[in-house]
Amino acid sequence: MTSPLPPGSTLGILGGGQLGRMLSQAASRLGFNVVILDPKENSPAGRVSQGQIIAAYDDPTALSVLGQTCQAVTFEFENVPASSVQALIEGGASVSPGPGALAVAQDRVDEKTFLNGVGATTVDFAPVDGLDDLLAALQRLGSPALLKTRREGYDGKGQIWVRSAAMAADAWHAIGRRPAILEARADFRRELSVIAARGRDGAIAVYPLGENIHADGVLKTTLAPAHVDAGTQARATAIAEAILNGLDYVGVLGVELFDLGPDVDEGARLLVNEIAPRVHNTGHWTQDGCVCDQFEQHIRAIAGWPLGPTTAHFRVEMTNLLGDEVEQWSKLSGKSDARLHLYGKAEARPGRKMGHVNRVKPL
């Protein structure tokens, strides 16, 4: 790939949802053409892009066409089959983040093993391949503990709290008796996240921390920049840098953190919950809080451009509009501090991410 990739080049995005849509809009602003691959026609991202290939994510012909059409390819979700990445690379495209980062992010045991290896501490955990493993792990980690499938699952899907050894068998059945991980409970005060990017040249840019509030396992609100002391921001930045460098990463990465609170020693106060090798819902505040938002930052990184600035000029409260909450658009459209971002999804199914609103205020 020519680096930096000149405007007029074509970028490919796997996934036509809201993240692909906002990536595509950022790429267009920089003069790139965008092609989406998504099995559902008329996707939110396809509707704002030059083209959409309607095919499965592992369709060999579709991947070959995409690889030959696009100089750089990225994705809006992390569960891209390794074989698809391989096919894209063979088609001639540069794929970012690369296969290594994807592999780590696709398996929760590999992810936590990697994280601890680069000094980004997590809760204690144990791989679980059967009921015996689960009982032994419960013994060691204590209960309640969180049982998750090793692969797939998001927004709280594919996971269950195991509150006692008596519940173990039911829990093991509930997650489908698939390879799993048991995670010790973190006694955290709040959930933070940091959005960071690494360029092709190894340069790193880190946004201010956000504080997140979840409901039913789904992100409800991010407040950013979060109210944190300088030491906490510095520690989060160091964690993000260790992860990005450890993965030889190119693009934007989201890091979810548990903040154990001020009573814990500064170096141990933040635990990594999980990482997402892509733009992240908790980074949507950057669209209205920063000169260069996470979507443009990701495009800059994968296209080999210099990273943009990450300082905030507004404090932002980002709220997801889930399901019929999107009907609030009318009320919100009249609020002078509210910036609406709607995804163009036709059906407002319960819990579906339909849009978000950024409420801006002076820092």
Next chain:
Amino acid sequence: MTSPLPPGSTLGILGGGQLGRMLSQAASRLGFNVVILDPKENSPAGRVSQGQIIAAYDDPTALSVLGQTCQAVTFEFENVPASSVQALIEGGASVSPGPGALAVAQDRVDEKTFLNGVGATTVDFAPVDGLDDLLAALQRLGSPALLKTRREGYDGKGQIWVRSAAMAADAWHAIGRRPAILEARADFRRELSVIAARGRDGAIAVYPLGENIHADGVLKTTLAPAHVDAGTQARATAIAEAILNGLDYVGVLGVELFDLGPDVDEGARLLVNEIAPRVHNTGHWTQDGCVCDQFEQHIRAIAGWPLGPTTAHFRVEMTNLLGDEVEQWSKLSGKSDARLHLYGKAEARPGRKMGHVNRVKPL
């Protein structure tokens, strides 16, 4: 038209250039689908929109389809044939700005007559329908004076300075002996412009003034908010309001002003040069200087939404990238205060508007 028009509705835009492109991007952010009408396939706007109808702007079938597909229709250029607007309205679409505003903006004599009628003073002028008219007008207005065709022409095209009566015949030939206007020379200190919007409910929102620098008749740079005293901003706001109300206007309007300087009485200091019934190149600074930019503002207005805020949080220097100046993208991409907006045009012909850059700094 349902007002406010709900997200998920389809908007039509006549014209697939950069203004249509940025309007489309703003509309998508608010959850609208966008269809472009432009005779050139794969237009800059078409590439970021759900669809493009490739047909002439006066093609009856195309206009009928667009009118039936779109709940609201707007345009990126003012020379839309009146018959096209009529066809769109018959197709069922709401067209904003409406036929009345378009008619005034399409004829320089009608425009100046209207402006003076609502108290928005212009230079002295005279209609010119032949060489005798021109000589008489020159006598009255003095020379040099500016001869322009009454209709069409932009960026300095279709106009010529007449420096003496001896030049009159050549000038009359040069503009093609078409119905024209002769405008007295304004002894101005600088060129300002004001971008303003009026909603369906008659509400008006006015952005801070910009100061513009032209080269060879084409806009080079806008600095905004311009350094002006409160009286000048108030006078510009009053002028914009008078024009918007006088036209019963819906949408964003650009008003180019001559600033005669501080020696002139405050009420007479600003003359209106011309108006553009659309988003305007001198309003591009709002993309990075304001929470709600001129493109979203226009979409809000034509969709019957409340207008957004117009206060600036940055001072912006907007510079057009003309022709091969777009090659500066690489250097500009590394400047932390530079926000690039590239239009995706393939061919960098001399003088062609390829993109712009907003340099932001604290107010």
